Amino acid sequence: MFEHFFQCPYCWEDISMLLDVFVSNQKYVEDCEVCCNLIEITVIFEEEMLISFSSVMLAHWQANRTAC
Numbered sequence: 385m386f387e388h389f390f391q392c393p394y395c396w397e398d399i400s401m402l403l404d405v406f407v408s409n410q411k412y413v414e415d416c417e418v419c420c421n422l423i424e425i426t427v428i429f430e431e432e433m434l435i436s437f438s439s440v441m442l443a444h445w446q447a448n449r450t451a452c
């Protein structure tokens with residue numbers, strides 16, 4: 385597994401997540417452990433190297449929750 389650190393697009397806190405390097409195209413929806421908003425994560429690996437990582441606000445998600 386590959387641990388990747390990124391910033392929440394809502395609260396900018398550092399978050400880490402574990403990625404499977406053997407899956408070339410990955411898409412996840414994670415909730416931020418700090419602000420609980422949903423983050424859409426797209427990951428591309430090529431020959432076990434991380435090529436692309438994007439974390440964006442989930443479309444259509446109302447970012448108005450204040451507590452978990």
Ligand SMILES: [Zn+2]
Pocket residue numbers: 392393394395396397416417418419420421
């Ligand atoms: Zn957050």
